Amino acid sequence: MSKHVSPRMDRRAFVIGSATLGAGLAVGLDIPFGPAVVRAADGSPEIGAWVVVRPDDTVVIRIARSEMGQGSLTGLAQLVAEELECDWTKVTTEYPTPGQSVARKRVWGDFSTGGSRGIRSSQDYVRKGGATARVMLIQAAADAWKAPVSECTAANSVIIHTPSGRTTTYGKVAEAAAKLTPPAEVKLKDPKDWKLIGKGVKRLDTVDKTNGAMIYGVDVKLPGMVNAAIKDCPVFGGKLKSFDESKIAGMKGVKKVVKVGDTAVAVVADTWWHAKTALDALPIVWDEGDNAKVSSESIAKWLAEGLDNDQPAYVGNKNGDAKAAIASAVKKVEAVYSYPYQNHATMEPMNATALYSADKCEVWCGTQNGEAAFAAVLEASGLPADKCDVHKVMPGGGFGRRGQTDYVRQAVMIAKAMPGTPVKLIWSREEDMAHGRYHPITQCKMTGAFDADNNLVALHYRLSGQSILFSLRPEALQNGMDPAAFQGVAQTGEAAFGYSVPNLLVEHAMRNPHVPPGFWRGVNVNHNAIYMECFMDELAQAAGQDPLEFRRKLMGNHPKHLAVLNAVAEKIGWTMPAPKGVYRGIAQVMGYGSYVAGAAEISVTDGNKIKVHRIVASTDPGYVVNPAQVERQIAGSFVYGLSALFYGGCTVKDGKIEQTNFDTYNSMRINEMPKVESVMVPSGGFWGGVGEPTIGVAAPAVLNAYFAATGKRIRSVPLRDQNITFA
Amino acid sequence: MANLTINGKTFTLDVEPDTPLLWAIRENAGLTGTKYGCGIAQCGACTVHIEGIATRSCGVSVSEAEGKKITTIEGLGSRDALHKVQEAWIAQDVPQCGYCQSGMIMAVAALLNEKPKPTDADIDEAITNICRCGTFQQVREAIHTIASA
Numbered sequence: 001m002s003k004h005v006s007p008r009m010d011r012r013a014f015v016i017g018s019a020t021l022g023a024g025l026a027v028g029l030d031i032p033f034g035p036a037v038v039r040a041a042d043g044s045p046e047i048g049a050w051v052v053v054r055p056d057d058t059v060v061i062r063i064a065r066s067e068m069g070q071g072s073l074t075g076l077a078q079l080v081a082e083e084l085e086c087d088w089t090k091v092t093t094e095y096p097t098p099g100q101s102v103a104r105k106r107v108w109g110d111f112s113t114g115g116s117r118g119i120r121s122s123q124d125y126v127r128k129g130g131a132t133a134r135v136m137l138i139q140a141a142a143d144a145w146k147a148p149v150s151e152c153t154a155a156n157s158v159i160i161h162t163p164s165g166r167t168t169t170y171g172k173v174a175e176a177a178a179k180l181t182p183p184a185e186v187k188l189k190d191p192k193d194w195k196l197i198g199k200g201v202k203r204l205d206t207v208d209k210t211n212g213a214m215i216y217g218v219d220v221k222l223p224g225m226v227n228a229a230i231k232d233c234p235v236f237g238g239k240l241k242s243f244d245e246s247k248i249a250g251m252k253g254v255k256k257v258v259k260v261g262d263t264a265v266a267v268v269a270d271t272w273w274h275a276k277t278a279l280d281a282l283p284i285v286w287d288e289g290d291n292a293k294v295s296s297e298s299i300a301k302w303l304a305e306g307l308d309n310d311q312p313a314y315v316g317n318k319n320g321d322a323k324a325a326i327a328s329a330v331k332k333v334e335a336v337y338s339y340p341y342q343n344h345a346t347m348e349p350m351n352a353t354a355l356y357s358a359d360k361c362e363v364w365c366g367t368q369n370g371e372a373a374f375a376a377v378l379e380a381s382g383l384p385a386d387k388c389d390v391h392k393v394m395p396g397g398g399f400g401r402r403g404q405t406d407y408v409r410q411a412v413m414i415a416k417a418m419p420g421t422p423v424k425l426i427w428s429r430e431e432d433m434a435h436g437r438y439h440p441i442t443q444c445k446m447t448g449a450f451d452a453d454n455n456l457v458a459l460h461y462r463l464s465g466q467s468i469l470f471s472l473r474p475e476a477l478q479n480g481m482d483p484a485a486f487q488g489v490a491q492t493g494e495a496a497f498g499y500s501v502p503n504l505l506v507e508h509a510m511r512n513p514h515v516p517p518g519f520w521r522g523v524n525v526n527h528n529a530i531y532m533e534c535f536m537d538e539l540a541q542a543a544g545q546d547p548l549e550f551r552r553k554l555m556g557n558h559p560k561h562l563a564v565l566n567a568v569a570e571k572i573g574w575t576m577p578a579p580k581g582v583y584r585g586i587a588q589v590m591g592y593g594s595y596v597a598g599a600a601e602i603s604v605t606d607g608n609k610i611k612v613h614r615i616v617a618s619t620d621p622g623y624v625v626n627p628a629q630v631e632r633q634i635a636g637s638f639v640y641g642l643s644a645l646f647y648g649g650c651t652v653k654d655g656k657i658e659q660t661n662f663d664t665y666n667s668m669r670i671n672e673m674p675k676v677e678s679v680m681v682p683s684g685g686f687w688g689g690v691g692e693p694t695i696g697v698a699a700p701a702v703l704n705a706y707f708a709a710t711g712k713r714i715r716s717v718p719l720r721d722q723n724i725t726f727a
Numbered sequence: 728m729a730n731l732t733i734n735g736k737t738f739t740l741d742v743e744p745d746t747p748l749l750w751a752i753r754e755n756a757g758l759t760g761t762k763y764g765c766g767i768a769q770c771g772a773c774t775v776h777i778e779g780i781a782t783r784s785c786g787v788s789v790s791e792a793e794g795k796k797i798t799t800i801e802g803l804g805s806r807d808a809l810h811k812v813q814e815a816w817i818a819q820d821v822p823q824c825g826y827c828q829s830g831m832i833m834a835v836a837a838l839l840n841e842k843p844k845p846t847d848a849d850i851d852e853a854i855t856n857i858c859r860c861g862t863f864q865q866v867r868e869a870i871h872t873i874a875s876a
Contacts, residue, residue, distance in 0.1 A: 206817050211813060212829055345859060348824075349764075396824050396826025397824045639858070640861060662770050667770075671852070
C-alpha cells in the first residue's frame, strides 16, 4: 500500500462486489447463511480465504497476483491444488479485489506482481491455503462418518475412509467444512511427493484469448460509458499552459474537454476515435520548462562525468583493494559501455475505466499491482477505502509498466469531472511512447588487471546513471544509495555476482536525468549483465583464453552459477567446432533468485547483418512449477531482450522522447527469432523467479558471438545506431 | 452512415466514412476481439480478413471496406466449431498475454488458406505481427502442426 493511504474501514458497512462486470467475487461477513461461513457470489462456501468449493465439486482458487501473460495464474493455482488434492480438471480461478482484501485485513497478502515474485513470494502461503482447506474438508467428512480423521485421506477431490471404503466428495462436505475452525498449523508436502507442481499443465486462460472473448482493459464496456483520449506535456516535468476548446466545440461526438492535473488535457467523446480525432485538432500550449533543454547528448555527457573516479559514488560490492591492485598490475584492460532508455511498449497501450460518484469510485483496468491501483483510486477520488475498488482485467502485457498507476489516476481525475458517467481512458500508442516509465539510462567503465600469469587480480566496475528507486521508491534507498543498482553484481542475495576476484570494487555514481525511470523486465540486471558479461569476454581475450574456460576459473566458489553455465555450454556443444561461418557467444548472470545462462550461435554477413541460428538457455530457479510456462518465459525473455538490443533505445530531444510508435521503436518478428532450446536444471531448496532473469543473458550472448564472428566489440545499444541489423 | 458486412451480418453504423475500419469494428459494431496496437499498420494486432485477405484494419477506412466481406476473430470459428487455427492455438497453449493473438490467428488463417503446407520461409514472409511476449516459437510450431494434420 502506498504510504499516502490509511484506509478507513467499517467492516459492517463495507459493500463488496461488482454487479457490472461479470460475476465478480462477493465476499461478505454478514450474509445470512451461518455466522462463520464466508460465501462467494454464488453462495458457495469459502474453505479458508484461498478456496471456494461449489456443490458440483468445482474448486475456485483465489489469485491475488496478476496474470499478464507470464502464466502465474496457472502456476499459483497448481500450488494451491497440489496441497488441496483436488481434481485439476475442475479448477477455476478468480481475482479478489484489493478493496475486498483490505476489508479483510489483507487476507490475500501482497497483490504486487513484479520482480518475478508472482510464484516465489506467494508459494508458501498459497500452498498453506490449499493444505488448510484439505484438512478442513477431510475433517468434515470424518465428522459426518464419526470416524477418526487419521483413517481418512483425500485425492482428486474425493475423500476416502480407508477402513470402510466409504467415499464422499469435496462438494458434498464443503458446507460442513466451512463451519470448522481452520487448523492453526498445516504441514506442506515434501517436494518429492508433488504430483501437480512440476507438471507442464495447460494454462487456465487460453480459450478466450483465441476467439476474441477475453476482456482486456481497452475492451471494458459499461452502460452509458464515454471515451477519453489524453495528452500529457511531452516534456517530463512541464505543464499545461492553455488549450483552445472553442476550436473543437462542434466536432462530432465531443462531450467535454477536461484539464487533468497541471500537466495534461483530455477530450471526452462518445467514441474513442472521436475523442482522439478532436484531441489531435485541439490547440494546446505547453509550458515546457527547463527540461526542454535536455537531450540524449547532454545526458550522455553528464553520465560520462560520473565515470570519473574523482566523482562521488556508492560502493555496492567490495573486497581487497581494486584501485591499488590495478595501479600496480602487469597488464590492464579498460572499456566503457552504455545502455539507453527503453519503453515497455506493451501491446495494449495504457488505459483504465473509471466510474465516480460523490460516494463511490470504481476502476476497471489491467494492473500489475491491484493494491497500488486501489491506493491511486483513493488518492485521486478523495474517497475512503470502503467507497472504492479496483476490478482487475487482463492486461495486454505488463513487463513492469503496469506496476505504475499514472493512467489509473488520470482516469479517475477525468471521471470526477463527469460524476455518474463511466469514462474509459485509452492512451494512443504515441502517448504511450511519450509517457513511459523507461528502463533507466546508464554507462559503465570497467577496468580489469592481470598478474604475469594472466590471472585476473582486480576488477573495478563503475556505473554512472539513473536509479529507479530514487524516483519511484525513495524510501527503499539506503543512506542515499540504491542497492538495486547492483542487481547481478551484488555481493550476496538474490542477484549475486558469480565470480571471485581477489580485488573487487563495484560502485555507482547516481545521476538522475528528468526522464522518469521504471521497472522494465529484467530491470538493472539488463545493463549489468551486458556490461559484465561482455567485459568478461574482453578480459578472456586479453588473457588469451577461451571465454568459457576463463569464466570457469573464476567461478569455483559459485557452483550454482557455474552449473547453468556448464549446462548451456554442453547443450550448444561449446567444445565442438561450430558449423562453418557460425560463431558462438556465452553469458551467465544471477537475478531474481535464479541462476541463468545463455549461448547463441550467429553468422554475420557484410559485417553488419546478423542471423541468429540457435539460442540455448539454462535456468535454475530452485523449483519449476510449470515447465511449459517457464520455457515460454525463457524464450520470451530473448524476444524482449533482443528486440531492445537490435531495435530499441529511446532518445531524448528538447526534453522529449523522440520515438513515437513501432515504426521508430521496432520489435522482433518471427523471421528474426530462432527456436530457444531451454535447459531447466532446478536444484531445489529455494524459490527463484523466471519471468525476468533470462533477459540478462540474451544481449551479451549475441554481442559476444558478434565479436567472435567479426573481432569487433559493440559497447552500446541499440545496434541500429551502428547500422547493424538482422540479416 | 455506413453498411458493413462483418462475419456474415450487415451492420448499419453511424460512422464517418474516413473512420478507420478498426474503430468502426470495435466501437460501432461492438466487436472488441480485434485489437488496437499502433494505428499505423505496423503491429498487426488489428488484422482482419477482407475478402479473405489478411488486412490491418487500422489502415483501411470504412468507405474502403463497404460492400466487402469482413471477417473478424469472432467470426473465424464458433465455440462449437472452432477454426483449425484456434484449435491448434489451444492445443499448444500459444498465447501469453494474448493481446496480439487475434491478429496473429487471423494472419495465420489467411496464410493457411493460401498455402495449406507453409514452409518456414513462407511463415517468415507472411507472419509479420509483433508479439512483445515472444510467442513466436509456439506460433511456428502450431502452424506446422496444422499443416501436417
